[in-house]
Amino acid sequence: MAKTMAVNAGSSSLKFQLLEMPAEEVIAQGVIERIGMDDAIITIKYDASVQATGADDSNEVTLSKDGKGKKYENVTAIKDHSQAINLMLQKLTDLGIISDFNEITGVGHRVVAGGEWFNHSVVVDDDVLAKIDRLADYAPLHNPANAMGIRAFRKLLPHAISVAVFDTSFHQTMPAENFLYSLPYEYYTRYGARKYGAHGTSHRYVTERAAAILGKPLDELNAISFHLGAGASITAIKNGKSFDTSMGFTPLAGITMATRSGDVDPSLVYYIQEHEGLSNEQMLDVLNKKSGLLGISTISSDMRDLEAVQDTNPHAELALKIFKDRVIRYAGQYLAELGGKVDALIFTAGIGENDKVTRAAVLEALSYVGVKIDHEANDVRGKETVITTADSKITGLLIPTNEELMIARDVESLKNK
Numbered sequence: 001m002a003k004t005m006a007v008n009a010g011s012s013s014l015k016f017q018l019l020e021m022p023a024e025e026v027i028a029q030g031v032i033e034r035i036g037m038d039d040a041i042i043t044i045k046y047d048a049s050v051q052a053t054g055a056d057d058s059n060e061v062t063l064s065k066d067g068k069g070k071k072y073e074n075v076t077a078i079k080d081h082s083q084a085i086n087l088m089l090q091k092l093t094d095l096g097i098i099s100d101f102n103e104i105t106g107v108g109h110r111v112v113a114g115g116e117w118f119n120h121s122v123v124v125d126d127d128v129l130a131k132i133d134r135l136a137d138y139a140p141l142h143n144p145a146n147a148m149g150i151r152a153f154r155k156l157l158p159h160a161i162s163v164a165v166f167d168t169s170f171h172q173t174m175p176a177e178n179f180l181y182s183l184p185y186e187y188y189t190r191y192g193a194r195k196y197g198a199h200g201t202s203h204r205y206v207t208e209r210a211a212a213i214l215g216k217p218l219d220e221l222n223a224i225s226f227h228l229g230a231g232a233s234i235t236a237i238k239n240g241k242s243f244d245t246s247m248g249f250t251p252l253a254g255i256t257m258a259t260r261s262g263d264v265d266p267s268l269v270y271y272i273q274e275h276e277g278l279s280n281e282q283m284l285d286v287l288n289k290k291s292g293l294l295g296i297s298t299i300s301s302d303m304r305d306l307e308a309v310q311d312t313n314p315h316a317e318l319a320l321k322i323f324k325d326r327v328i329r330y331a332g333q334y335l336a337e338l339g340g341k342v343d344a345l346i347f348t349a350g351i352g353e354n355d356k357v358t359r360a361a362v363l364e365a366l367s368y369v370g371v372k373i374d375h376e377a378n379d380v381r382g383k384e385t386v387i388t389t390a391d392s393k394i395t396g397l398l399i400p401t402n403e404e405l406m407i408a409r410d411v412e413s414l415k416n417k
Helices: 081-094 126-138 143-156 169-173 185-191 200-214 266-276 280-289 292-297 303-309 314-337 349-354 356-365 403-415
Strands: 002-009 014-021 025-033 040-047 061-063 069-076 104-111 161-166 223-228 232-238 241-245 344-348 395-398
Touching: 002 143, 002 403, 014 081, 014 403, 025 081, 040 081, 081 143, 104 143, 104 403, 126 143, 143 161, 161 403, 169 200, 169 241, 200 223, 200 232, 200 241, 200 344, 200 395, 200 403, 223 314, 223 349, 232 314, 241 314, 266 280, 292 303, 292 314, 303 314, 314 356, 344 349, 344 356, 349 356, 356 395
Parallel strands: 002 104, 104 161, 223 344, 344 395
Antiparallel strands: 002 014, 014 025, 025 040, 040 069, 061 069, 223 232, 232 241
16 A cells, blocks of 8 residues: 655654555654754654564664554764655665655645645645745744755655645635734735634644534534644634634734743733843744743643642642633634534643643533533543533534644545546
8 A cells, every 4th residue: 555654844853654545554653853963863653563674773673561562763963854854764664664765655744834825735846835935934933844844855755746734724714804903904915914823734633523423514513623732722613614713823823822922912012022122033932932831830831740730839820720711712702703503612632632621621611501521531631532411512522633644635635636
């Protein structure tokens, strides 16, 4: 069977998953971190039944605790993404996961910003790459790295189809009243100043799963999707499509996140910048990397750290309250936007999948519309589960996201056209 690779390239990292398609079976997955440094780390996890056929990597391969999986890990100097990808492909061959590079017939790339140019995934050509480059201002931390990964894979795997899967494309169905800001209209026509959202691939996946779980046609499903992780966004789903979303022109807007501020009065930003003597870049750094849970708690951006000390640390307790408050505010707003006609409340991503306390807080806050939490069912981590009672007016769902599978599916769809 053909093998497809789903890729998420960061500025100094590369996450990947290799799937056998159309069986949708994960063969291997891994990450390369600290690219550009002498102590870069490459990690590959794969099936324990695979036998190494190339170089002897016995010193770097270990069995997982359950004995069903193997893990290859090594620290080495990696100067750039091209070398990282070449090393990763060579290791997949050495470990017997693939026999040669030609087995990989498609590569799907996560790209954060697609602007209004891309409302669906596309086969990459020079024009597509040029547009991804031009959209770098919309996602300066992501698009350049995404483009770098695409170029490196196209060079090393010229026989494989390359597909760009955009975080923003799912949200291109939002109506103008939801995506436009109340700014002079000319800023939209000149600069594309509007809400684009993010996490679209994740929201799309869990929406499709929710429809399947509820046995409801996708085009009839109304839902609120909570992608709660270090980066977090909430999306109102109407008739199976994105109707509104919390992130804005960039992923900085919306709810409180791990280190991002979420929504802030622009005048306050200007006020702080003037009084602190900060440049534009420094102010953006504060909003993106020093705010959110970290900024309020003063100790950590990790929900688990804060929950461990909330009884003795008032800053940690306050940070958790603010996070939950902002999530509940958007939930209430989207309930109103959908006219109260909501079939499902979907929780996904790191916090959404693993933090029962946050899920419970949101569901209990919505009890006024007939939501009834099943506390026993909610006491679970990372498992697809209905977490509300049978008589709840809206079904609460925990659905682990699978963006890599969505990327692979898009590759297969375009490969067959």
